[in-house]
Amino acid sequence: xxxVDLQKINAVEPxxxxxxxxxxxxxxVRVARRNELAEDYVELIAELIHNQGEAxxxxxxxxxGVTAPTVAKTLGRLARDGLITRAKYRSVFLTEEGRALAxxxxxxxxxxxxxxxxxxLDPETAEHDAEGIEHHVSERTLALFAAFAxxx
Amino acid sequence: xxxVDLQKINAVEPxxxxxxxxxxxxxxVRVARRNELAEDYVELIAELIHNQGEAxxxxxxxxxGVTAPTVAKTLGRLARDGLITRAKYRSVFLTEEGRALAxxxxxxxxxxxxxxxxxxLDPETAEHDAEGIEHHVSERTLALFAAFAxxx
DNA sequence: GCCAAAAGTTAGACAAGGCTAACAATCTGC
DNA sequence: GCAGATTGTTAGCCTTGTCTAACTTTTGGC
Ligand SMILES: [Mn+2]
Ligand SMILES: [Mn+2]
Ligand SMILES: [Mn+2]
Ligand SMILES: [Mn+2]
Numbered sequence: 001x002x003x004v005d006l007q008k009i010n011a012v013e014p015x016x017x018x019x020x021x022x023x024x025x026x027x028x029v030r031v032a033r034r035n036e037l038a039e040d041y042v043e044l045i046a047e048l049i050h051n052q053g054e055a056x057x058x059x060x061x062x063x064x065g066v067t068a069p070t071v072a073k074t075l076g077r078l079a080r081d082g083l084i085t086r087a088k089y090r091s092v093f094l095t096e097e098g099r100a101l102a103x104x105x106x107x108x109x110x111x112x113x114x115x116x117x118x119x120x121l122d123p124e125t126a127e128h129d130a131e132g133i134e135h136h137v138s139e140r141t142l143a144l145f146a147a148f149a150x151x152x
Numbered sequence: 153x154x155x156v157d158l159q160k161i162n163a164v165e166p167x168x169x170x171x172x173x174x175x176x177x178x179x180x181v182r183v184a185r186r187n188e189l190a191e192d193y194v195e196l197i198a199e200l201i202h203n204q205g206e207a208x209x210x211x212x213x214x215x216x217g218v219t220a221p222t223v224a225k226t227l228g229r230l231a232r233d234g235l236i237t238r239a240k241y242r243s244v245f246l247t248e249e250g251r252a253l254a255x256x257x258x259x260x261x262x263x264x265x266x267x268x269x270x271x272x273l274d275p276e277t278a279e280h281d282a283e284g285i286e287h288h289v290s291e292r293t294l295a296l297f298a299a300f301a302x303x304x
Numbered sequence: 305g306c307c308a309a310a311a312g313t314t315a316g317a318c319a320a321g322g323c324t325a326a327c328a329a330t331c332t333g334c
Numbered sequence: 335g336c337a338g339a340t341t342g343t344t345a346g347c348c349t350t351g352t353c354t355a356a357c358t359t360t361t362g363g364c
């Protein structure tokens with residue numbers, strides 16, 4: 001590491017500190033948003049494999065409400081990021097990593113959904129809101145949601 | 153509206169119907185995501201005007217945790233969309249529409265935050281999660297959150 | 305087994321939202 | 335009232351995520 005690098009670090013450090021808690025929250029939200037699509041895709045792919053035996057792009061496109069080329073490009077990124085494997089003109093498979101993420105996402109989705117329904121929301125709206133909320137729920141919040149959903 | 157437009161609408165309609173409830177939910181989330189940034193900006197701008205007397209790009213950048221050029225470009229879009237007005241090298245003002253949106257967002261943010269705290273979450277995590285969740289909460293869910301937060 | 309329909313891919317456009325580098329304007333302390 | 339610091343803008347790059355148009359491959363009905 002050069003002196004210049006060290007200077008940079010020392011120069012940047014106070015600014016990172018100066019950015020208040022607010023900036024941190026916004027940065028966290030931006031990070032969460034970057035993973036949203038991948039999370040929804042692997043969750044859906046796992047579900048299709050479970051229900052249909054395989055995950056075909058055409059079904060992903062229908063369920064996600066996007067066109068086939070959009071799915072193709074997104075699957076390219078997921079493959080690049082090590083979440084899926086695929087061969088040309090064949091259906092999609094999850095990697096070990098992809099399966100782990102899918103499981104985690106399904107779990108989160110389930111808890112948020114049950115929580116909202118338990119709160120008194122109708123199932124359709126609950127499903128709708130859960131699809132967005134699930135990506136912005138911390139471990140702590142998830143635990144509280146689960147406790148509420150499971151209370152007697 | 154031209155015949156071509158009508159044809160397009162009629163052609164698209166059945167597909168929108170064919171997409172099941174799931175696709176609708178995902179589409180709704182995508183719409184919500186498109187408005188997230190604008191919502192956070194106008195909310196922050198309103199707050200800066202209230203607390204500091206004016207909303208300066210440098211403060212927006214600090215609070216949002218992004219660089220000045222990013223703020224400049226985003227403000228350009230907000231102005232284009234009729235939410236703010238601005239003059240070169242001057243601070244930013246909300247339009248009537250921007251003020252209305254800011255008020256609505258502040259209200260939503262407040263309810264989600266109070267709800268999470270009431271659930272038992274620590275204020276820092278609550279603030280963090282609220283910043284993301286607020287954009288994915290339907291009117292119905294918001295009402296339930298408010299009722300829960302206000303329960304005796 | 306062929307051939308049309310369905311599914312998948314590729315190419316290319318476009319907008320959003322992030323960045324750095326470079327420059328311009330404004331403000332401030334002396 | 336000027337110089338230097340701060341603030342703001344512009345230009346240009348990159349990635350993501352969406353689309354349409356055009357193509358190729360696979361599949362299934364006959
Ligand atoms: Mn989701
Ligand atoms: Mn989900
Ligand atoms: Mn927010
Ligand atoms: Mn907010």
